[in-house]
Amino acid sequence: MSAFPGMAEGFPDLSGMPAARRAHWGRWLSALLILLVLLAIGRAFARGQIEWAYVARFLTVPVIVDGVVNTIVMSVLAMALGIVLGVLVAVMRLSPNPVLTAVAVGYTWLFRGTPLILQLLLWFNLALVFPTIGIPGLWSGKAVDIMTPLVAALLGLGINQGAYTSEVVRSGLLSVDAGQYEAAQAIGMGHMRALRRIILPQAMRVVLPPIGNEFISLVKATSLASVIQYPEVLHAAENIYYANSRVIELLIVAGLWYLLVVSILTPLQMLLERHFSRGAARVRR
Amino acid sequence: MTRPLVAVRSAVKLFGSYQALKDVSLDVHAGQVLCLVGASGSGKTTLLRCINQLVQLDSGGIWLDGELLGMRQHGGKLHRLSEAEIIRQRLKTGMVFQRFNLFPHKTALENVIEGPVQVQGRKPAEARTAAMELLHRVGLEEKAGSYPSQLSGGQQQRVAIARALSMRPKLMLFDEPTSALDPVLVGEVLAVMKELAREGMTMIVVTHELAFAREVADMVVYMDGGRIVEAGLPDQVLGAPQEARTRAFLSAVLG
Numbered sequence A: 001m002s003a004f005p006g007m008a009e010g011f012p013d014l015s016g017m018p019a020a021r022r023a024h025w026g027r028w029l030s031a032l033l034i035l036l037v038l039l040a041i042g043r044a045f046a047r048g049q050i051e052w053a054y055v056a057r058f059l060t061v062p063v064i065v066d067g068v069v070n071t072i073v074m075s076v077l078a079m080a081l082g083i084v085l086g087v088l089v090a091v092m093r094l095s096p097n098p099v100l101t102a103v104a105v106g107y108t109w110l111f112r113g114t115p116l117i118l119q120l121l122l123w124f125n126l127a128l129v130f131p132t133i134g135i136p137g138l139w140s141g142k143a144v145d146i147m148t149p150l151v152a153a154l155l156g157l158g159i160n161q162g163a164y165t166s167e168v169v170r171s172g173l174l175s176v177d178a179g180q181y182e183a184a185q186a187i188g189m190g191h192m193r194a195l196r197r198i199i200l201p202q203a204m205r206v207v208l209p210p211i212g213n214e215f216i217s218l219v220k221a222t223s224l225a226s227v228i229q230y231p232e233v234l235h236a237a238e239n240i241y242y243a244n245s246r247v248i249e250l251l252i253v254a255g256l257w258y259l260l261v262v263s264i265l266t267p268l269q270m271l272l273e274r275h276f277s278r279g280a281a282r283v284r285r
Numbered sequence B: 001m002t003r004p005l006v007a008v009r010s011a012v013k014l015f016g017s018y019q020a021l022k023d024v025s026l027d028v029h030a031g032q033v034l035c036l037v038g039a040s041g042s043g044k045t046t047l048l049r050c051i052n053q054l055v056q057l058d059s060g061g062i063w064l065d066g067e068l069l070g071m072r073q074h075g076g077k078l079h080r081l082s083e084a085e086i087i088r089q090r091l092k093t094g095m096v097f098q099r100f101n102l103f104p105h106k107t108a109l110e111n112v113i114e115g116p117v118q119v120q121g122r123k124p125a126e127a128r129t130a131a132m133e134l135l136h137r138v139g140l141e142e143k144a145g146s147y148p149s150q151l152s153g154g155q156q157q158r159v160a161i162a163r164a165l166s167m168r169p170k171l172m173l174f175d176e177p178t179s180a181l182d183p184v185l186v187g188e189v190l191a192v193m194k195e196l197a198r199e200g201m202t203m204i205v206v207t208h209e210l211a212f213a214r215e216v217a218d219m220v221v222y223m224d225g226g227r228i229v230e231a232g233l234p235d236q237v238l239g240a241p242q243e244a245r246t247r248a249f250l251s252a253v254l255g
């Protein structure tokens, strides 16, 4: 050990002294309180007018399971449409072309500014406005045949999702340093290639956590499609309780399924996040 | 006299009503190194960015390899070139930035092969071999698999030089390549640049490393307020400056 010259006296030697364990009284107390509250709530539900046997029985009946499958299918399709539209609109919004920017702003304004349930109803009832739809000279059909609950729900949920996703993607694009775009240009990349190869992959890292959030919201928002007869899980539960009046039991069944589906999404998101954080210096793991 | 590789004539660049470049003209011949010095805000970066067409001139012209950059004369008017043509011209220059601007989601090797493979359409295997050679040249062969966040500033800047060289440019532009680096890391980057100069690469270097400029530069240009105040051989401009502004700047930099 090399000595520091002229050190002052009066500071005790602390080396080798063990650190005392802190007693976290506050934590114990709050945990206990929360436990008591949870027990009370659990007791209330156990004693309430709920036939848990019905919950168990209806959890796996074919109508409900089909409903769950439909919910998952709709969530995945609508999110896919939402992401495609969201990326497209975010890129348009940041493009130097004022026409594209205006279209992007208008789209986001319109679809974020009106209730989702209203949009679903509009798509479903499109036949009232346009009895036949199609591409002039190529193909056309009757709107009532085309706007099935599935198509109307997909358009309503996906296009609405695109409006929200575009803002998430835009914030991701803005988070990438302007120097990255210049460096991409300097090695000869055009605007679109720079976006695709350099900017978007870096934006993904920032975009994924809020997209995960959006996806979870969307899984639950698919329940709104029950108003246009799309047979998702809540719609299935409703159909059953209209017949047998076990309202609470079937709502609990639907609720448990939503919880399960959402719980599966979280680890998937973590896998994706790991993929897109390549090369990033981590703040905390 | 031979045709210069780079000819800047009466270049003017406006940002709103602010004149960042006011009537700048200069020549750089093939194989020459031109060092640009000048106070902050004097327009050095802007001049490099105009040569690399990251921004457009408002008046005047820049010729690279005999070709007018960014525009075509036709019927007494100037017409802006298409993006594809601008990219073709831009590929003749390589740019090295003050803050490196490596792609953080790609390894050192991936940074270097990105341009050749994606833009020039070279075969990945072939581009890889060429990239490893370049990384060897900048002394970073063993860091090929490292991400930028795992490299020191000096190593990142050397990868950035390799990335710029990967496009086989005729002209290299350096914008204060060492000013974001710790003093101990400056030397390794300057050594790579000296080696490049020795091999005959044409370079325009914005720098405050006056010792480097004296040793390597064929010409030194001093800029102030968007104009060239003084230009000449390094010994003239740095050793015996004629202008009061140049003298004041040099004494400030040398401390």
Ligand SMILES: Nc1ncnc2c1ncn2[C@@H]1O[C@H](COP(=O)(O)OP(=O)(O)OP(=O)(O)O)[C@@H](O)[C@H]1O
Pocket: B015, B018, B020, B038, B039, B040, B041, B042, B043, B044, B045, B046, B047
């Ligand atoms: N994109 C821009 N928009 C508006 N003004 C700009 C822009 N880029 C540069 N300028 C202005 O132009 C002038 C010249 O800037 P430039 O970056 O070329 O200076 P510089 O000589 O490189 O300075 P430094 O040594 O600080 O890098 C500055 O006054 C700057 O504020």
Ligand SMILES: [Mg+2]
Pocket: B044, B045, B046, B175
């Ligand atoms: Mg600068």
